[in-house]
Amino acid sequence: MSAVPVTIRRTVELQIDGDAVRVPEGSTILDACKARGLDIPTLCYGETLTPVNACRVCMVEVEGSRVLVPSCARKAEDGMVVRTRSDRVDHSRKMVLEFLGSSVDLSTTQHVDRWNREYGAAPERYGPPAPPAPEGARDRAQAGRHHAGDGQTAATVAQPVKIDNENYVRDYAKCILCYKCVEGCGTDWQNTFAIAVAGRGFDARIATEFDAPLPDSACVYCGNCIAVCPTGALMFKSEYDLRQAGGWDESAQTVTETICSYCGVGCSLELHVQDNTIVKVTSPLDHGVTHGNLCVKGRFGFQYVQNRAPGADDGA
Amino acid sequence: MDLKLLDSPPTTAERDAVDGVLGPPASAWVGGERGADGHAALGGHAARAQRHLLLPVLHEVQGRIGWISPAALGYVCRRLTIPPAEAYGVASFYALFALEPRAPLVTHVCTDIACMCRGSSELVAELERTVGPAGEHPGNGRSIWLESPCLGMCERAPAALVTRAGDEAHEHEIAPASASDVAAALASADAPSPPPPLVPQAGDPSLRLLRRIGRVDPGSLDSYRAAGGYAALRAAIDMGPAGVIREVTDSRLLGRGGAAFPTGRKWDAVARNPVRPHYLVCNADESEPGTFKDRVVIEHDPFALVEAMTIAGFATGCERAFVYLRGEYPLAWERLSTAITGARARGFLGDDVMGAGVRFDIELRKGAGAYICGEETALFNSIEGYRGEPRSKPPFPVDSGLFSKPTVVNNVESLINVLDIVLEGGAAFARIGTEQSTGTRLFCLSGCVERPGLYEAPFGVKLGELLEMAGGVAGGRQLKAVLLGGAAGAFVGPDKLDLELSFEATREVGTTLGSGVIMAFDETVDLVPVLLRIAAFFRDESCGQCVPCRVGTVRQQEALLRLASERPRGTVADELALLDEIGQAMRDASICGLGQTAANAIDSAVRELRVFERAAG
Amino acid sequence: MFGAGGGTSSYQEVEETDVIFLWGSNARETHPIFFHHVLKAVHAGARLFSVDPRRTTSAQWADAWLGIDVGTDVALSNTMAREILHAGLHNREFIERATTGFDEYAASVEPWTLERGQEETGVPAEIIRDAAHAYARADRAIICWTLGITEHHNAVDNVFALINLALLTGHVGRYGSGLNPLRGQNNVQGGGDMGAIPNKLPGFQDVERDDEARAKFEAAWGVTIEPRYGWHLTQMFEAMERRELRTLYVVGENPAQSEADTAHAVELLEGLDHLVVQDIFMTRTAELADVVLPASASWCEAEGTVTNSERRVQRVRKALEPPGGARDDIEIVCDIAARMGHDLGPPDAESVWNELRSLSPMHAGMTYPRLDELGGIQWPCYDEQHPGELFLHGRLWESPISGPPAPFNVVEHAPPVDKLSDEFPIRLTTGRRLDSYNTGVQSGGYASPLRRRESLNLSPEDCERLGLDEGELVKVSSRRGSVYAPVRIDETLRPGLAFMTFHFPEEVETNVLTIDATDPKSGTAEFKASAIRVDRLSDAERTGQAASQIAVPAK
Known part of the structure; x- marks a missing residue:
């Protein structure tokens, strides 16, 4: 019988906070830290995505390196000496948390409050936030040109939420520019490339071409961007509406894993149900069929089981 | 790739601009007339491999039309199989491209x-x-x-x-x-004839790198050869690739782009790398404020760069090379294009260089207004048709550089040093300069000096000596400060005139030679607006990829604005402490050199020159 | 193929193969998450070939698109085979060791020169040649197909044609090489696995030929099973036509809208003595029924399993309470059994599954806890230590092989039954779009910004020739009937080729146009090839039809 190819796995040994750790070759420092049970904060890291190491909150100190290194991307090497809580590390994490907290709405980002306490981050010390940008203003910002202001208010990415379809909303006031949606939409998974990073510097933003509304763009509503968004900037419209109405209650939700009812690929779905109603759909990241990804039918096509109003069925 | 394009056809002029670079479309599927190709189409890897033509095509559209319209971008995307959102992300990255209608x-x-x-x-x-x-x-x-x-x-x-x-x-x-x-x-935009070079030492027999400047016709290959051109390539071919690398290693030449990495080691690593093909990239994107040396060399001695690159390619096994020239250098572009075409026509580039069986050619690429593209990995992305965002290192370019292949990337100045190294031997070269900084260095003198211009001096020359060569401070005024190495460099005070200009001596006092910038400020200059300009520069030029730089450059600017307007949050000392904290985070946690150095000049001005002490008192 | 029907490879292998053929499959839209695995391979350097009359969104990713004329798949396969043979690229060792019938096959493809292949399929000879060489020379190569292969009057021959290529080159039974039908519905594979096909008991145990298996089931169930194949769907309709089949129990199907030649299908359903429909919707078929049994949605309102296109048996679970009156399929079946005098008790899904495991050796090792733990298991899985199989037919690479050799099947090109003529000059083919599904009963329930109304997609050239504008309502006629549909100009089509879906039968009953010529072996109708005519409407017709687009039966 012709066998499944095996890959040879070597291991490397490194030192993390004084302890020797052995991990398979190819593991990142973050993998090694997790294996040690260390809690390293991450935002742009996604276990199914190519590391972009953009957020810089997972930085650690590696002996011999002039600068801190991103634990999510740097491969563990034999003999590496890593410190995860040196003064430099803690300072840099504090500052990154402050930079984000003072410029982005992190109200729906998990763990941020805990991390702010842990690292002593005080985003408010940069002054009151500047007024939100009018609709579309950030999308028209030109590279290399900015309005500096007088420094008395802290520049932010605040802007109106974009709602241009029934499936999901884009609230870029909550965007930390972690690139995960771009990667999920692009080369890592969906390869639709409906969105990319546009502009530059503080005016860099996630955008369709010329800020076209999603229905005019290449978007196929797979929602794989929502699935990887760490801040709630991308959100099911069903969740957004419930939150707006004050009805969103995760403690009252169940999550049930099942299989999509459409084509024969067999995608695992996690149905998030509140009050006997599906409020959003995800897929397990560690499942070999989907790696957390779905198509528009799997992600949004559940509605037919809850169009229960009299007469709604025959419209289907 | 299944592209979905915004639904608007390009104008004839837009189509002509794109086709002018790419040639007519090969089929209806990439924008041509529908015809007999309804039963087959080729695409896939080959189609996507054209992406590196994106920047040249965008330049052509910008140049011909004056802005890049949605329809023009859509046509570019169809021709090159690039998703429009990505192409928009690229176009909007560069300051020289307009994405809204603009005056021509x-x-x-x-x-x-x-x-x-x-x-x-x-x-x-x-x-x-x-x-x-x-x-x-x-x-x-x-x-x-x-x-x-x-x-x-x-x-x-x-x-x-x-x-x-x-x-x-x-x-x-x-x-x-x-x-x-x-x-x-x-x-009316009639072009005046270009001015002669401002190389005050011109004619000085001790000049090495600048010896031909102003003495050869930059448009004439024969003029270059009459001045000794192409003797070095002949010598290189005679000694073979390993011989060239040995001499460059012995010369102890350090890269002149800012990182001061040993050129010989870099070449050797690529030459030995079994992965093929190898690429050579010449970084001519000098955008560091105060820097103009590469421009002067290319404008007035372009064949020297072509010859030096040919030697580098021969030594490291590269058959294809790119020069990435900054977009704001029209004269340099024109002269280097002419030189490359001329060299190719005469067999100094192409499939059989000098009849020696060497295959080597150079493609010229133009930046579009992005300082960050001077960072080598951002430059690769820019050539490849992606946003000019730096990549995470490792992997380093010698392992995975342009098109993810082993790549030699050298600055213009580093490369032209190779000509003399090959001609007189690495050991002779190493005798010039200091122990750790061999050879001569190009210095860009600007600001408040009597005779600004490009100067060449052996490493070890003192700062004061250089300023004297440039006639000292203009108008007999007092020197207040010198910015070394550009916006990413550091200020020193008049007490540092004895500073020896070498990699080791500047490192020792915590400053840098960077790209060779020596910018003098006299007593009449208020440094606060200068610092604000530097802060604004880094905010504008941050690519935006990593948080410390993207937000840090903004917070740094805001703090400086408060200091400048004397309306600090808390005390001035609080603001200076905040600046220090911001600077530390940018230095420690940014992805690339831009963010890592974005606080340097400001930090040095605060520490060395005590710029805000007046307010603090 | 070769016994148990299922794809031979795993999705994981697709990511690591070198050459992929999507043959009659627009996986980008119809199997989007499978296409992610294809794209992983593409980014790793694999070459992708797309065989499809339309330049679909999948084809747009391909290194080469082979835009064959509809129904010339066998011609293309035979041409590729001859080219592989003449270039000496066939795997002689494999053929010798693991196959039978090679000589006859080789002789049968001999007339298929590249020139003849080009003439028959329309694809330029050099592109056929490159595709053949790429497939044959690859270390690993996978062919995937969907309804573009099977919705033809010669569906089984089409499948044989692809199997022949794999046997010729040895691209089956090894990691990264295989033959994979992508299943169109979430449990088409599972239905077959469970014996919901006319010729097999659960676990692909033959009803007619496998006496031992039959005896096992008879003992377990306490009933006699006749050693006789049943009818597949098309045969059932034929039996209705003969008035031989008088009562029909339809579970989760909507034949009144999904069958080819709809008008005729409805007529037959209406003529039954008794029609029972068990469904989660009041479908068009249910509207015709004497008894409707409302069922819960199996994927979210009930427990159970489904099997996917890589033979992975996976658990579905109850997340919602079904609406009032809707009941679990198991309960309904048990109640009916009780009414018929068989007390099956109140079994739950797991106990039904465990009975299956006791009778179907290929499922024996798949306990519910193991299915949970492993995220599903790929059959065969013979015992509780068995991890399941990534790929099938590894036995063909043993020397000597175990089990019977794999036979080549000589197949001849047979063009579509519905011939083009002066009266019906345009070839209509059908398929799915990304955001919709079959007759739209499920996908119609959610808001999709991608969704457009049903349309007749035509090439720009045909639109210009016929003087049609985008969105203009036209009359589309085949030899069976006519419908009215708006025109959409579609650049992925060449002149003479039209495209429609079945997603909006309320708006346009596409299946009024399609032909019910079926493959005698599989029973699948030739949905992929009808001959049509497109007529502009008079002003009167236009006003009359714009409001309600109703199907007009022919004659």
Whole structure:
């Protein structure tokens, strides 16, 4: 019988906070830290995505390196000496948390409050936030040109939420520019490339071409961007509406894993149900069929089981 | 790739501009007429591999049309199989591309620090008064002027760059520029004939790198050969690739781009790398404020770069090379293009260089207004048709560089040193300069000196000596500070005139030679606006990829603005402490050198020159 | 193929193969998450070939698109085979060791020169040649197909044609090489696995030929099973036509809208003595029924398993309470059994599954806890230590092989039954779009910004020739009937080729146009090839039809 190819796995040994750790070759420092049970904060890291190491909150100190290194991307090497809580590390994490907290709405980002306490981050010390940008203003910002202001208010990415379809909303006031949606939409998974990073510097933003509304763009509503968004900037419209109405209650939700009812690929779905109603759909990241990804039918096509109003069925 | 394009057809002019670079479309599937190809199409890997043509095509559209419309971008995407959102992300990354309709004639007026010392603020004020505010269409709506970061013409400050879009598109520099010059340029954009080089040492027999500047015809291969050109390549071919690398290693040449990495080690690593093909990239994207050395060399001795690159390619097994020239250098572009074409026509580039069986050729690429593209990995991304965002290192370019292949990337100045190394041997070269910094160095003197210009001196020359060579501080005024290494460098005070200019000596006192910038500020210059300009520069030029740099450069600017307006949050000391914290985070946690150095000049001004102490008192 | 029907490879292998053929499959839209695995391979350097009359969104990713004329798949396969043979690229060792019937096959493809292949399929000879060489020379190569292969009157021959290529080159039974039908519905594979096909008991145990298996089931169930194949769907309709089949129990199907030649299908359903429909919707078929049994949605309102296109048996679970009156399929079946005098008790899904495991050896090792733990298991899985199989037919690479050799099947090109003529000059083919599904009963329930109304997609050239504008309502006629549909100009089509879906039968009953010529072996109708005519409407017709687009039966 012709066998499944095996890959040879070597291991490397490194030192993390004084302890020797052995991990398979190819593991990142973050993998090694997790294996040690260390809690390293991450935002742009996604276990199914190519590391972009953009957020810089997972930085650690590696002996011999002039600068801190991103634990999510740097491969563990034999003999590496890593410190995860040196003064430099803690300072840099504090500052990154402050930079984000003072410029982005992190109200729906998990763990941020805990991390702010842990690292002593005080985003408010940069002054009151500047007024939100009018609709579309950030999308028209030109590279290399900015309005500096007088420094008395802290520049932010605040802007109106974009709602241009029934499936999901884009609230870029909550965007930390972690690139995960771009990667999920692009080369890592969906390869639709409906969105990319546009502009530059503080005016860099996630955008369709010329800020076209999603229905005019290449978007196929797979929602794989929502699935990887760490801040709630991308959100099911069903969740957004419930939150707006004050009805969103995760403690009252169940999550049930099942299989999509459409084509024969067999995608695992996690149905998030509140009050006997599906409020959003995800897929397990560690499942070999989907790696957390779905198509528009799997992600949004559940509605037919809850169009229960009299007469709604025959419209289907 | 299944592209979905915004539904608008390009104009004939837009189509012509794109087809002018790419040739006519090969099939209906990539924008041609529908015809007999309804039963098959080729695409896939081959189609996607054309992405590196994106930047040249965008340049052509910008140059011919004056802006990049949704329809033009869509046609580019169809031709090159690039998703439109990604192409938009690329186009919007660069300051020289307009994505909204814009007047065809644009004059970019430099407001950066070297020009500030030479009256750019007054120039801008006068333009605002006589022509109108920046970016607004005066009178005929056919022209505008815009403020610009450093244009790399600091020796003739204040500088301006005129770009005219259309069928007779052209670009030219005006330096020094007066308000009336700019106003005249906005009215009609006839290019003046280019000025002679500002190399005050010209003719000095001790010159090495600059010895041909002003003495050879930059458009003539024969003139270059009459001055000894192509003797080095002949010698290199005779000694073979390993021989060349041995001499370069023995020369102990350190890279002149800023990182000071041993060139011989870099070449050896690529030469030995079994992965093929290998690429050679010449980094000519000098955008560090105050830097103009590569421009002068390319404008006045372009064949030297072509020859040096050929030697580098021969030594490291590269058959294909790229020069990435910054977009604001129209004269350098024209002369280097001519030199490459000329060398190719005479068999100095191509499939059989010098009849020695060596295959080597050079493609010229143009930046589009992004300082970050001088960072080597950002430069690779830019050539490949992606946003000029730096990559995470490792992997290093010698393992995975351009197109993810082993890549030699060298600065212009590093490369032209190789000519003498090959001709006189690495050991002889290593005797020039200091123990750890061998050879000579090009220094860009600008600001408040009597004779700004490009100077060459052996490593070890003292700062004061260099300033003396340039005639000292202009007008007999007192020196207040010198900025070494550009915006990413550091200020030193007049107490450092004895500083020996070498990698080791500058490192020892915590400063840097960087790209060879020596910018002098006299007693009349208020450094606070200079610091604000530097802060604004880094905010503008941050690519935005990583948080410490993207937000840190903004918070740094905001703190400086509060200090400058004497309205600090808390005390001045609080603000200085905050600046220090921000700087530390940018230095420690940014992805690349831009963020890592974005606080350096400001930090040095605060520490060394105590700029805000007046306010603090 | 070769016994148990299922794809031979795993999705994981697709990511690591070198050459992929999507043959009659627009996986980008119809199997989007499978296409992610294809794209992983593409980014790793694999070459992708798309065989499809339309330049679909999948084809747009391909290194080469082979835009064959509809129904010339066998011609293309035979041409590729001859080219592989003449270039000496066939795997002689494999053929010798693991196959039978090679000589006859080789002789049968001999007339298929590249020139003849080009003439028959329309694809330029050099592109056929490159595709053949790429497939044959690859270390690993996978062919995937969907309804573009099977919705033809010669569906089984089409499948044989692809199997022949794999046997010729040895691209089956090894990691990264295989033959994979992508299943169109979430449990098409599972239905077959469970014996919901006319010729097999659960676990692909033959009803007619496998006496031992039959005896096992008879003992377990306490009933006699006749050693006789049943009818597949098409045969059932034929039996209705003969008035031989008088009562029909339809579970989760909507034949009144999904069958080819709809008008005729409805007529037959209406003529039954008794029609029972068990469904989660009041479908068009249910509207015709004497008894409707409302069921819960199996994927979210009930427990159970489904099997996917890589033979992975996976658990579905109850997340919602079904609406009032809707009941679990198991309960309904048990109640009916009780009414018929068989007390099956109140079994739950797991106990039904465990009975299956006791009778179907290929499922024996798949306990519910193991299915949970492993995220599903790929059959065969013979015992509780068995991890399941990534790929099938590894036995063909043993020397000597175990089990019977794999036979080549000589197949001849047979063009579509519905011939083009002066009266019906345009070839209509059908398929799915990304955001919709079959007759739209499920996908119609959610808001999709991608969704457009049903349309007749035509090439720009045909639109220009016929003087049609985008969105213009036209009359589309085949030899069976006519419908009215708006025109959409579609650049992925060449002149003479039209495209429609079945997603909006309320708006346009596409299946009024399609032909019920079926493959005698599989029973699948030739949905992929009808001959049509497109007529502009008079002003009167236009006003009359714009409001309600109703199907007009022919004659």
